[in-house]
Amino acid sequence: MSRPAAYSPWDDLARRTGVDLRWHNGKVAKWERPLGVTHFADLSVSLLVGRPEHSLRSTLTHELVHLDRGGFERSGGKERIEERRVQRAASQRLIDPVLYDLLIDYMNDSDAHFAVAGRILRRVLLVDWRMFQAYADWRKGVTLKTAMRKWEQFGPDCLPAWPAPWMASKANHLAIQHALDACEAARA
Numbered sequence: 001m002s003r004p005a006a007y008s009p010w011d012d013l014a015r016r017t018g019v020d021l022r023w024h025n026g027k028v029a030k031w032e033r034p035l036g037v038t039h040f041a042d043l044s045v046s047l048l049v050g051r052p053e054h055s056l057r058s059t060l061t062h063e064l065v066h067l068d069r070g071g072f073e074r075s076g077g078k079e080r081i082e083e084r085r086v087q088r089a090a091s092q093r094l095i096d097p098v099l100y101d102l103l104i105d106y107m108n109d110s111d112a113h114f115a116v117a118g119r120i121l122r123r124v125l126l127v128d129w130r131m132f133q134a135y136a137d138w139r140k141g142v143t144l145k146t147a148m149r150k151w152e153q154f155g156p157d158c159l160p161a162w163p164a165p166w167m168a169s170k171a172n173h174l175a176i177q178h179a180l181d182a183c184e185a186a187r188a
């Protein structure tokens with residue numbers, strides 16, 4: 001079976017015309033040193049400085065899924081639900097289902113120590129623990145075949161639609177209008 005190369009959030013970010021990547025090292029809005037924040041109003045993503053690659057990859061993918069889905073209500077438990085959906089979608093893009101299954105078999109067979117399992121996760125799957133957990137939760141009720149279908153939706157040659165569909169309804173915001181214009185110009 002030929003396998004698609006993995007999704008790269010850095011490549012995905014690079015072709016998102018109008019999206020600004022920033023770095024922070026302190027408070028952002030109401031959060032104290034958050035790993036990542038997406039600002040929908042000016043289409044920027046801010047990442048915490050000094051994090052290792054597996055953490056940056058996980059956080060950036062999470063923020064890009066936010067950008068795909070658009071702004072959301074934060075009241076009445078809706079934020080928690082949206083965050084869970086976003087994290088799950090990010091994990092489906094990042095984690096190769098075949099590698100995941102091999103890793104789980106290995107860990108079950110070898111009673112790998114928790115710390116060793118953590119290192120394997122970082123090195124092999126290149127994701128952080130929270131991303132792994134979101135994926136593991138989803139995979140409990142899902143076959144390899146279904147997981148493969150999700151995984152194959154995104155790869156180097158098939159990235160999420162950009163501009164994202166929600167942006168058309170927010171074209172009165174200056175940054176979004178600029179991004180839409182720049183995307184249009186890039187296509188022409």
Ligand SMILES: [Zn+2]
Binds near residue numbers: 062086
């Ligand atoms: Zn989030």
